[in-house]
Amino acid sequence: MMPLSMAKPGETVRIRRITGKDEQRRHLAEMGFVLEAEVTVISQTAGNLILKVKESRIALDKAMANRILF
Amino acid sequence: MATKIALAGNPNCGKTTLFNELTGSAQYVGNWPGVTVEKKDGRLKGHKEVVIQDLPGIYSLSPYTLEEVVARSYIVTEKPDAILNILDGTNIERNLYLTTQLLELGLPVVIAVNMMDLVQRNGDSIDLEKLGKALGCRVVQMSALKGQGSKEAAEAALAAAKEGSHTEPPHVFTGSVEHAIAHIEESVQSLVPEQFLRWYAIKLFERDEKVLAELDLDPELAAHIEQHIADCEAEMEDDAESIITNQRYAYIQTVVQQAVRRQPRKDNMSLSDRIDRVVTNRILALPIFAVIIFGIYSVAMGGYSFSLGTKGTDWANDVLFGEMVPGLLDKILCTADGVPRVAEWLYGLIQDGIVAGVGAVLGFGPHILVLCFFLSSLADLGYMARIAFVMDRIFRRFGLSGKSFIPLLVATGCGVPGILATRTIEQDRDRKLTIMTTGFIPCGAKLPIIGLFAGAVFGGSPWVAASAFFVGIGAVVVSGILLKKTPAFAGEPAPFVMELPAYHTPAWGNVLRTTWDRGWSFIRRAGTVILVSSIVLWFLQGYGFVDGVFQAVEDNNHSLLAALGNGLAWVFYPLGWAGEMAWKATVATFTGLIAKEEVVNTFGVLYQYAGEADLMEDSSPIWAAVAADFGVMRAYSFMIFNLLCAPCFAAMGAIKREMNSPRWTAFAIGYMCLFAYAVSLIVYQLGGLVTGEAAFGPWTAVAVALLAGLLWGLFRPAPRPKAQTGRMARPARETG
Numbered sequence: 001m002m003p004l005s006m007a008k009p010g011e012t013v014r015i016r017r018i019t020g021k022d023e024q025r026r027h028l029a030e031m032g033f034v035l036e037a038e039v040t041v042i043s044q045t046a047g048n049l050i051l052k053v054k055e056s057r058i059a060l061d062k063a064m065a066n067r068i069l070f
Numbered sequence: 071m072a073t074k075i076a077l078a079g080n081p082n083c084g085k086t087t088l089f090n091e092l093t094g095s096a097q098y099v100g101n102w103p104g105v106t107v108e109k110k111d112g113r114l115k116g117h118k119e120v121v122i123q124d125l126p127g128i129y130s131l132s133p134y135t136l137e138e139v140v141a142r143s144y145i146v147t148e149k150p151d152a153i154l155n156i157l158d159g160t161n162i163e164r165n166l167y168l169t170t171q172l173l174e175l176g177l178p179v180v181i182a183v184n185m186m187d188l189v190q191r192n193g194d195s196i197d198l199e200k201l202g203k204a205l206g207c208r209v210v211q212m213s214a215l216k217g218q219g220s221k222e223a224a225e226a227a228l229a230a231a232k233e234g235s236h237t238e239p240p241h242v243f244t245g246s247v248e249h250a251i252a253h254i255e256e257s258v259q260s261l262v263p264e265q266f267l268r269w270y271a272i273k274l275f276e277r278d279e280k281v282l283a284e285l286d287l288d289p290e291l292a293a294h295i296e297q298h299i300a301d302c303e304a305e306m307e308d309d310a311e312s313i314i315t316n317q318r319y320a321y322i323q324t325v326v327q328q329a330v331r332r333q334p335r336k337d338n339m340s341l342s343d344r345i346d347r348v349v350t351n352r353i354l355a356l357p358i359f360a361v362i363i364f365g366i367y368s369v370a371m372g373g374y375s376f377s378l379g380t381k382g383t384d385w386a387n388d389v390l391f392g393e394m395v396p397g398l399l400d401k402i403l404c405t406a407d408g409v410p411r412v413a414e415w416l417y418g419l420i421q422d423g424i425v426a427g428v429g430a431v432l433g434f435g436p437h438i439l440v441l442c443f444f445l446s447s448l449a450d451l452g453y454m455a456r457i458a459f460v461m462d463r464i465f466r467r468f469g470l471s472g473k474s475f476i477p478l479l480v481a482t483g484c485g486v487p488g489i490l491a492t493r494t495i496e497q498d499r500d501r502k503l504t505i506m507t508t509g510f511i512p513c514g515a516k517l518p519i520i521g522l523f524a525g526a527v528f529g530g531s532p533w534v535a536a537s538a539f540f541v542g543i544g545a546v547v548v549s550g551i552l553l554k555k556t557p558a559f560a561g562e563p564a565p566f567v568m569e570l571p572a573y574h575t576p577a578w579g580n581v582l583r584t585t586w587d588r589g590w591s592f593i594r595r596a597g598t599v600i601l602v603s604s605i606v607l608w609f610l611q612g613y614g615f616v617d618g619v620f621q622a623v624e625d626n627n628h629s630l631l632a633a634l635g636n637g638l639a640w641v642f643y644p645l646g647w648a649g650e651m652a653w654k655a656t657v658a659t660f661t662g663l664i665a666k667e668e669v670v671n672t673f674g675v676l677y678q679y680a681g682e683a684d685l686m687e688d689s690s691p692i693w694a695a696v697a698a699d700f701g702v703m704r705a706y707s708f709m710i711f712n713l714l715c716a717p718c719f720a721a722m723g724a725i726k727r728e729m730n731s732p733r734w735t736a737f738a739i740g741y742m743c744l745f746a747y748a749v750s751l752i753v754y755q756l757g758g759l760v761t762g763e764a765a766f767g768p769w770t771a772v773a774v775a776l777l778a779g780l781l782w783g784l785f786r787p788a789p790r791p792k793a794q795t796g797r798m799a800r801p802a803r804e805t806g
Contacts, residue, residue, distance in 0.1 A: 009347075022311065023134065027567060029315040030129035032164045037319075042343045045352035048463060050570060055161040057342065059459040061466070061566035 004039065005047045005065040012040040013070035020067040031058055033068060072121045075114075075227045076145060078172060079156035080165050081127025082571050084184045084214040088156060089124035091220045096587065098487070099580055100446075101571050102455040102476065103127060104494035107137040109144055114224060122224070123150060129164075131171045132278065136493040136501070145175065152178040152231035154223060159189040159196060159211070160572075162330060166322045169205065173239045174272055176265040178230035179207045182223040186211040193333035201329040206240055215577060239268060242321040247313060250302040251275055254295050261285060275299055276311050342572045346456065355460040362448070364536050370441035371521055373530030380530060382436025383521060387693070391429030396421055415612075415622070422678045423608030424601065430674025430692055431667045432596050434518035439589045442514065445482055446584040450576035454479060455568060462566045468547055469554035471495070471563040474504040478546060481511040482539075483588055485721040488513070489728055496564040503550065503559055505728055506738040509717040510545040512538045514588055515595075515666035519712055522670050526693035527705040534706075538713060545714055549745060552783045560788065592667070599664060600671050607631065607661070607675045626676060631657055644769050645707045645747070646754035651699040655708055665718050701763045707754035714746035748776050 007013050015037050018025055032054040033039070040052040047062030060068075077085045081103030090097055093112030099105060106126045114120035125144055126137035133139040145153065155172050157165040162183070172179050183189075183196055202209035210226050212219030241248065254271040262270045262285070273281040274295055287295070299310050306313050349358055370379035403417055404410050410417040448454065454476060462472025473495050481488025488508045495501040512520060516538075524534040553559045610631035614623045623629050627650060635653025638660075647655045654676050661668040677695040700708065716722065716739050726735045755773035758764025 024565060024567075026132060026311060026315070027129070027134045029312070030132070030134070030167060031567065031569065032167075034316055034319050043347045043350050045350060045355070046463060048459070048566070050346055050350060050459070052343070054163045056164055057346070057570040057572070059455070059462075059566065059568050059570055061462055061472075064565040064567055 001069040003066040004041075004051070004060075004068040004070060005044075005049060005062050007039075007041045007044075007049075007070065009041050009044050012038055014038055015068055015070055017069040018067060019069070024064070025067075028064070028068070032056060033058075039068075039070070072119055073152075073228065073231050074121050074123060074148075074150040075152050075154055075224070075231060076123040076125055076150035077154050077156060078125055078141065078145060078168070079127060079184075080129055080158060080161075080168060081569065083127065083156050083158040083165065085127065085156050086124055087214040088182075088184070088212070088220050088223070089122060091214060091217055092122050092224050096583060097124065098584060098587075100449045100454065101452040101574065102449065102458075103569050103571065104135075104137065104476070104491070107140070107490050107493040109140055114228075117228065120228060128168060130168055131175075132276075135496050140493075145172070145177075149177060150231075151234070152180060152227045154227040155179055155181045156214075157181060157183050159183045159185045160192070162196065163319075163322055163326055166325065167318055170240070170242050170318050170321065173205060173207065174269045176239070176267075176269060178227075178234065180223065180227040180230050181205065181207060181209045182219070182226075183209065183211045184214050186219070187213045187216060192335075195331045197329045197331075201325065204240065204325045204328060206238060240321070243314070243317045246302055246305050247275075247317060250298045253298045257291055257295055258285065258287070261287075272314065275302075276314055340572070342452075342570075345573055346570070349453070349456055350460055356464075359457055359460065362453075363539060364532070366441065366444040366448075367536040367539065368532040370444065371437050371517070371524060371530075371535040372532030374532070377530075377532075379437040379440035380525075382440070383433055383525075386436060387429075387433040391425065391433055395425055395429065399425065418612070419605065419608055423675055424604050426678030426692065427604030427607065427671045427675040428596050428601055430522075431518055431600050431671045432593065434521050434667075434670070435589060435592060437517050437521050438514050438592055439585055441517065442483060442588045443581065443585045445479075446581045447576045449479070450574075450581055452571045452573040455570045458568060459566070459570065465547075465550070466563065466566075468551040469559070469561075469563060470500060470503065470550045471497075471566050473564075473566065473568065474500060474507075474546075474550075477504055477508050478511050478543070481508045481513055483514055483584075485509055485511070485513045485717050486724045489721065489724040492728065497561075499559050499561060500563050502729065502734060502738075503553055505725055506553070506741060507546040507549050509721055509725070509742055510549070510714050511542040512713055513666070513717075513721075514592065515718065516713055518667055518670040519662075519709060522673065522693070522696065523700070523705045523709045526696040527700055527702060538709065541710060542713065545745065545749070548780070548784065549741075552780075553741075555783065555786065555788050557789070595665055595667060600667055603661060603664065603668060604671060604675055607657075607672060610634070611676055627653075631676075642711075644755070644772065645711060645750045646701075646704045646758060646764060647708065649699075651704070654699075659712060659715070662712055663716060663719060665720075666712070669712055701758075701761070703754050703758040703761050703763045706757065707750040710753055711746050711750040714749060715743050717742070748780065752777050752780070 001016050015033060015035055018028060018033060037053055042050040042052055042057065047065065049060050049065045051058050051060060077089055079085050086097050086099045086106050089095065089112065092114055094115050095112045097110055106124060110124045111121050114122050123144065125141040128138045128141045131142050133142045153172055155169050169181060183198065189196060198209040198211055208226050208230060210219060210223045212223050214220055243251065251271045254274050255267050258270060259267065270281060303310055349355060368374060369377055373380060399420060403412055458472040458475045461475040465472050465474060476494065477488045477491040480491045485508055488511065489505055492501045492504045495504055520535055520538045524531055528534040611626040611629045612622055613620065614629040614633065616623055616628055626632060632653045635657040639647060639652040639656045642656055654673065658669045658672040661672045673696060674692055677692045722739060725738050729735045729738060752773045755764050755769050759766060759770060
């Protein structure tokens, strides 16, 4: 498994694991980041990502992106 | 009793647009998540007995940020008669996540699928009937931006509220989870209202802290419930919260498969995605942002042929308040040969007090209108959320998150909503820090100060105008670094997670209304507070004690106001405020606390009366007088001090409310004043040395010492926090 911050722009991956503190993990889930969800990387700058998940566009910083593994 | 209908939905799904449409209000709407941070109510047009409640956007009923707490506690504790749940039709899966929770509350719910025009444009279709059947509630469609279907949505919600009944919430969860929930329901049956039994049971299953605290179960019962949760967790091999989350999404997926038909996309990248690739590019993002801000300030306040705002302001200053209004008043107040028909003092009060003072402020109206028009277009376009993301990389270096950037941008209009906008920041210490620094940003009322000095002393240089913006940002950055190294603020900011809205062409109606609101509040203040203080200032600067007798004074340097100002001016001497301008600048700084426009108003009144006006033939007479009195560095030091020091009373009030602690409020305002003082002192003493305005002396040493102190504060290593909390916490290893 690899952290999401390693995915390349344009790549679509499937979430296999989400780690981290409960509150932030819950917040990620509310925004659509759950197991088995498909995520497309729109842009990537120094590990910070703009992602497309369930038709919405969400910006994550590197620390957060590292908690999502594919 | 009034019927209460609450508007609930994800952030940026169009609740406030709908609210405005339904109630005829003019609440601020914008294209980024977190525009609404406070609940607002209004009466439904045509149904005076119906109250519509606009709530901040939420992703779920488990709040993450402060404004989400506002929405949850309203829905859960005040229990509206019906909930109108607004969904963004283009992103229906994620939006339904909240819907499944709302349905469990046991209140009548009506769903309005918004942005149906966009759904259709994508070639997709949503079967409202199937959706309604699956979820067990009425579903209507609408397009809030185009004003379609909003009335029908409100009427459906009203009908549901009158019926008061609700259908059985859908069965979202699978066997063993439902089993555990049923057991919990049984255990707490006698403790909660029957209508809300299921909601409480699910929340207990999720171990929701708020509900646990509210019910305060006896330990035996709590242990019994915990056993059921633990059994279920063991069976599903996951924690309770994740089980609930995953099953909600699984359920939603089955509903969506039935009711939504999606056209396969030709291209995975939408236009928004393409734009994002450019504007958030690691190299280009910041230059693009700087160019946009510089461009906006150039058009609003620059000295170019395309500088609309400057042209308007020049016209207002030179023609409208320079010739037309005084000329017209002369015709009314004077006889044919120019002798006032009214008492001399009254003529003076009107022309030199009111016209000069209020006119000096109003003249900057065009600057403000143009600037506000561009900034709200930018916000409506959807750029705001992107810039927060771009700035996150930089802000994080000095310990703030990019989320702090949005309050700062809002504050370019007015500091008060800027301070309120900090509610979207997750961490309390970051929020406090942002509140403290929001006042550094040049708001609309500070623009006249910038405009006056950029125009009068710096020849309309757009660099000076834009530099005011960057000095503000710089002050935020520097304060961030300084304060983050103190124990009260130390610690990592919350990770950045933010939804980016799709770009859309600004809704010009919204943009124009926002611009007009800002302009109108500016004009209204000019007609009230500024007008009254013009009169007071005029008297205070026109009368004084000469040779021990109270009388009208020829030279306002002998006036009461001068005496007052001179009494305090020594405070600002180190900033270079010396000579005849000292008392004027001091008075202007203090009147600026009432409202920042007062600074310019004060100069208007004081310089008009000085009688120097006749000597200058070009441009605005007040500008020329100001230019004559203020040297370049002196002007810059005055400008910086007034931009950075304590904000107006209204903003201080907002700080007090949001800090909710007298100590923090005093600390915030004291910090701002001291910071402003130190920076202005350094700028004047060291900058003045270069330009020859300031002499080398003890104050130079103080400036160097302050600068050194500032740099030390900036570059010293961050002290290790005593007790590290948070995700990454681990025992500190002492190396011998």
